[in-house]
Amino acid sequence: xxxxGIQLAVIDMAGTxxxxxxxxxxxxxxxxxxxxxxxxxxxxxxxxxxVLDTMGQSKITVxxxxxxxxxxxxxxxxxxERAYADVITAxxxxxxxxxxxxxxxxxxxxxxxxxxxxxxxxxxxxLIAALGWDDIADVVLAPGDGVRGRxxxxxxxTALMRTGADRVQSVAALGDTAxxxxxxxxxxxxxxxxxxTGAHDERQLVAAGATHVVTSVTDFADLLVKG
Numbered sequence: 001x002x003x004x005g006i007q008l009a010v011i012d013m014a015g016t017x018x019x020x021x022x023x024x025x026x027x028x029x030x031x032x033x034x035x036x037x038x039x040x041x042x043x044x045x046x047x048x049x050x051v052l053d054t055m056g057q058s059k060i061t062v063x064x065x066x067x068x069x070x071x072x073x074x075x076x077x078x079x080x081e082r083a084y085a086d087v088i089t090a091x092x093x094x095x096x097x098x099x100x101x102x103x104x105x106x107x108x109x110x111x112x113x114x115x116x117x118x119x120x121x122x123x124x125x126x127l128i129a130a131l132g133w134d135d136i137a138d139v140v141l142a143p144g145d146g147v148r149g150r151x152x153x154x155x156x157x158t159a160l161m162r163t164g165a166d167r168v169q170s171v172a173a174l175g176d177t178a179x180x181x182x183x184x185x186x187x188x189x190x191x192x193x194x195x196x197t198g199a200h201d202e203r204q205l206v207a208a209g210a211t212h213v214v215t216s217v218t219d220f221a222d223l224l225v226k227g
Contacts, residue, residue, distance in 0.1 A: 006191070006224050007170040008163050009106050010156045010184075012056065013117045013127065015176035015198020017099040017217055023092065024199075025051065027083035031063065034079035035072045055199035056177030058118045058149025081123050088123075088130045095131055096197050102221035103136050109225045111172075114139040114159035118149050118179075138163055150179040153187035160187075174220045176200060178208035185209050193220055 014020050028051050037044050047066055054062050059080055063073040087093065103113050114137060117124045121142040128134060139162050143149035147158050160171055172191035173184035176198025184192030193212040194205030202213050214220045 004224065005170050006111055006172045008112045008114065008160060008165040008172070009220075009224060010114045010116055010159050010171060010173045010189075011103070011217065011220075012175035012177075012180050012198075013115055013124070014119070015055070016174060016180075016195050017096055017103070017115065018127065018131070019094045019096055020198055021092075021094075023084065023087050024055070027080045027087065030083035031076040031080035035063065035067045035076035052199065054179065056118055056150050056175055056179035056183075058143040059120075060143075061149055081120055084119065085123055085126050088126050091130070093127055093130050096217055098216065098218040100133070100136060102217045105221045105225055107138070111224060112138040112163040112165070114141060114155075114163065116141045116155040116159070118143065120144075150175075150177075151182035151186065153183055156183060156187040156189065172220075172224055174214075174217060178204050181205060181208035181210045191223070193223070195220065 011017055014024060032044060032047055037047055050066060051062060060077045063076040067073045067076060106113050119142060121144055124140060124142045128140060139159050141155050141158055148154045156171060156173055160168060165171055168188035169190045171189045173189045174193045174195055176195050177200045181192050181194055191211050193214055194210040195214050195216055196202060197216050205213050212223060
């Protein structure tokens, strides 16, 4: 544990430790087609904007809100996961510069690291394997049975229980979206930080209640290790 009392860092993947570069939105287009949205027009544009606004949330939750019925949502989600997995297997997944080193610094300082995502556990596993990150974190978590995705606090609280952190105030969280911030605040984290490497800008992160806004995960590591 560091002098600031932080025992656990819960850190998002796409947009936070993994470069997005429009890959999520590209996968959404496949999901929109599978869900039956028109190729263009106001309905498609509204859906794209909703996906941008809700970045960080569990993808099946987003599709349920967009399509309104479970069958369409599941069909869209399956298409999204396939499209994103294709990107991963094509070698287009790249880490945020310095991300691996930042996570290593945290662990060397005695802070446990949990990597979380709004993707399915299967897609998260493929992403971690593609990056060669099998041993980079103490815990990896995705939404699933009994664990709701963001903005709910479940991923953070599950990480706390699995790593044995003493209390929620000893947890620091980092993400690139308002949903990441919301989840961290609901969980009671002492640090609910936003990073500028992903979907939402500083204004959006501050409006969501971020306790800190950092340029990248490297600066987040500096904050915790030097704090």
